[in-house]
Amino acid sequence: xxxxxxxxxxxxxxxxxxxxxxxxxxxxxxxxxxxxxxxxxxxxxxxxxxxxxxxxxxxxxxxxxxxxxxxxxxxxxxxxxxxxxxxxxxxxxxxxxxxxxxxxxxxxxxxxxxxxxxxxxxxxxxxxxxxxxxxxxxxxxxxxxxxxxxxxxxxxxxxxxxxxxxxxxxxxxxxxxxxxxxxxxxxxxxxxxxxxxxxxxxxxxxxxxxxxxxxxxxxxxxxxxxxxxxxxxxxxxxxxxxxxxxxxxxxxxxxxxxxxxxxxxxxxxxxxxxxxxx
Amino acid sequence: xxxxxxxxxxxxxxxxxxxxxxxxxxxxxxxxxxxxxxxxxxxxxxxxxxxxxxxxxxxxxxxxxxxxxxxxxxxxxxxxxxxxxxxxxxxxxxxxxxxxxxxxxxxxxxxxxxxxxxxxxxxxxxxxxxxxxxxxxxxxxxxxxxxxxxxxxxxxxxxxxxxxxxxxxxxxxxxxxxxxxxxxxxxxxxxxxxxxxxxxxxxxxxxxxxxxxxxxxxxxxxxxxxxxxxxxxxxxxxxxxxxxxxxxxxxxxxxxxxxxxxxxxxxxxxxxxxxxxx
Numbered sequence: 001x002x003x004x005x006x007x008x009x010x011x012x013x014x015x016x017x018x019x020x021x022x023x024x025x026x027x028x029x030x031x032x033x034x035x036x037x038x039x040x041x042x043x044x045x046x047x048x049x050x051x052x053x054x055x056x057x058x059x060x061x062x063x064x065x066x067x068x069x070x071x072x073x074x075x076x077x078x079x080x081x082x083x084x085x086x087x088x089x090x091x092x093x094x095x096x097x098x099x100x101x102x103x104x105x106x107x108x109x110x111x112x113x114x115x116x117x118x119x120x121x122x123x124x125x126x127x128x129x130x131x132x133x134x135x136x137x138x139x140x141x142x143x144x145x146x147x148x149x150x151x152x153x154x155x156x157x158x159x160x161x162x163x164x165x166x167x168x169x170x171x172x173x174x175x176x177x178x179x180x181x182x183x184x185x186x187x188x189x190x191x192x193x194x195x196x197x198x199x200x201x202x203x204x205x206x207x208x209x210x211x212x213x214x215x216x217x218x219x220x221x222x223x224x225x226x227x228x229x230x231x232x233x234x235x236x237x238x239x240x241x242x243x244x245x246x247x248x249x250x251x252x253x254x255x256x257x258x259x260x261x262x263x264x265x266x267x268x269x270x271x272x273x274x275x276x277x278x
Numbered sequence: 279x280x281x282x283x284x285x286x287x288x289x290x291x292x293x294x295x296x297x298x299x300x301x302x303x304x305x306x307x308x309x310x311x312x313x314x315x316x317x318x319x320x321x322x323x324x325x326x327x328x329x330x331x332x333x334x335x336x337x338x339x340x341x342x343x344x345x346x347x348x349x350x351x352x353x354x355x356x357x358x359x360x361x362x363x364x365x366x367x368x369x370x371x372x373x374x375x376x377x378x379x380x381x382x383x384x385x386x387x388x389x390x391x392x393x394x395x396x397x398x399x400x401x402x403x404x405x406x407x408x409x410x411x412x413x414x415x416x417x418x419x420x421x422x423x424x425x426x427x428x429x430x431x432x433x434x435x436x437x438x439x440x441x442x443x444x445x446x447x448x449x450x451x452x453x454x455x456x457x458x459x460x461x462x463x464x465x466x467x468x469x470x471x472x473x474x475x476x477x478x479x480x481x482x483x484x485x486x487x488x489x490x491x492x493x494x495x496x497x498x499x500x501x502x503x504x505x506x507x508x509x510x511x512x513x514x515x516x517x518x519x520x521x522x523x524x525x526x527x528x529x530x531x532x533x534x535x536x537x538x539x540x541x542x543x544x545x546x547x548x549x550x551x552x553x554x555x556x
Contacts (some may be wrong), residue, residue: 080473080511104472106516113472114508123516143421144442147471147522162440163471164422168443193384194391194427195358230392233358238384242426 011212012097012130014168016138018176018202018222019102023063029207029220033132034067034208037097045095046143049078049134050103060099083115092120097130100137106147108140109163118166125168132207141169144197149186160186162193171214171264176202178225183205191229192237192248198264199227214264218256219232226254228267232275289425289490290375290408294416294501296454297380298478301341307485307498311410312345313376314487320347323352323373327355327389328381328414338377369399375408380417384425386418387441396444410485413454419446427464436520438464440471449492449542451475456503460481469507470515470526470532476542477505492542496534502525504532506545 013036021029034042035259045066048057057074059268063074073095075088082088092098100108100122112118125131137144145165149155149242162173174185178201187199203222210216233250240246256262259272287511299307311382312320322342335352342350351373353366360366370376376399378386392395403409417423423443428434440451453465456479457504465477478486479502488494496502511528519523534540537550 104516108513109468109472110513114474114510118474143448144440145472158439161436162422162442164448164474165472166442167448170421170442192388194387194423194443196392196396196442232392235388237388238382 010128012125012128013212014125014141014210015132015207016141016174016176016200016202017132017134017207018138018178018204019135020177020204020218021134021207022205023152027063027067029205030063032209032219033097033099033130034064034069037130039066040070042069042096043094044069044097044099045091046072046074046099046101048074048076048101050105050108051101052103056101056103060101064099077111077117080111080115083112083117089116089120092117092124095129096133100131100133100140102135102137103121105136105139105145106163108136109145109147109165112166118261122167131168138174138176138202140165141168142172142174142197143167144173144190146173146186146190147185149189151182152185153182155185155189155192155246155248156243157189157237157240157246159189162190169210170196171197171231172200173197174200174202178203179222180204184225186249187225187227188189188228188248189246191227192232192235192246195229195232195235198229198267201225201227215261216264217261218258221256224256226256228252228254230267249256288406290403291490292403292419292488293408293410293411293485294318294419294452294454294478294480295410295485295498296416296456296482297413298455298482298496299412299485300483305341305345307483308341309345310487310497311375311377311408312342312347315347318346318348320374321349321372321374322347322377323369324352324377324379325355325530326352326379328383328386329379334379334381338379339411342377355389355395358389358393361390361395367394367398370395370402373407375410375544378409378411378418379414380413383414383417383423384441386414387423387425387443390444391442393488400445403444409446416452416480418443418451420452420475421445422451422468424451424453424468425488426504427461427467429460430463431460433463433467433524433526434469434521435515435518435524436469437467440468447488449475450478452478454480456498457479462503465503465505466526466529467524469505470510470513470524473507473510473513476507476545479503479505480501493539494542495539496536498536502534504534504540504547506532508545
């Protein structure tokens, strides 16, 4: 029984990773995920649906076994009807942690969206199942998902396409490969449509471990860019032509590295403090 | 005290209207809204934020008074800081019904999103406040809002831009002026990104009265097009180029007119039956 069993009734962790996480050196992010899921007792399910590469699932399976998980199963949902397969739903029902690989987030949402598998993931996360995802697998975790968009630092009204995601939380909008692909503009655009969710720009090999208290902690070798729009005084989003740059006044920005935390309820960033690991 | 008071604890109605609703002849939709809010006891707040026309609020105020409401107040939130005004929040706190006018839904979401006013509307709707909106005011009611998009019957991957809405329900995505502006393609696109929410295409002068049991009833002179994607077997959304047409297999479509109902939990449409009005 993983930690999920011990804290029955509280939400499991939600762990978006910015892509290209280390799998061969110390695998810090994946190792921490396995530990949270119960370490040697952890049962992990890998969903490689986003990926076109048929080997993706097997590679993560191997990594999670090397990191000491008790049981790892790959569930290669390829068509919508796969998402009703009882034997695979059974695996999700028993898992301590689920890992969504990278690839194309629209392949994930069009395959899983509205199926029994998606409902089960939502329901079990509320009861303690930990769900991690990298790149496309990170994008889909929240209610509002960045499906695709353009590069560049300046927001434009049509710079990004949002779609419904898996819906584990509505407090964040996630972007990944963040500094590697110059995505500040599209994340600013995404949060400016409605300044209610906080934008999380995840660099590669960097993860947010978001606990049931809605406090996230940064892990990995890069940074997380927090785009907090709750104090925005004005934006021209509603009056801009679609290709024009958009002005936004009063965004609060934080760049957080390993050990920093961010409280999504209080909208407060904190530097690392000596304390027990969450 | 309106009906909201009597069914304390259950969600208030959510009433998207397709725009251009009759205000001068029998005003059937607006009359029904007033009746649900308590008729002669109804306290109604009008939010004209979406509109550029400074007279919009006053016109609805007059209409709702003519229809017999006890008290009507216009709250012209124009800037984000207006959404923290205590006297206006007080009005929302006491209202039996709130009406969002038409205009530009991005003006609504950029002005209200993430403010005290938005949080209050969500909270009070869960406890019984009825919230209606027409056109832009309809679009914003749900969690996923169509911000803008292109016309035409065939879906394309980049045909529509979604944004977070007011979030009263995640079960529907709303489009308005539906047959008048040939919007089937963009609604199909919106639901295809993630086949979990049901698309509601509202004709002008047509409303969905969505009760706390997640059953909606159609009222007005036009039709509501229901686009139910829950049995979709396949779509090419994830593999299409942005300007290519997208194929979708297995959408269930219903065209509903006055008196028809649709159950958003069971995904079941019903023809009008002789029964007491909901």
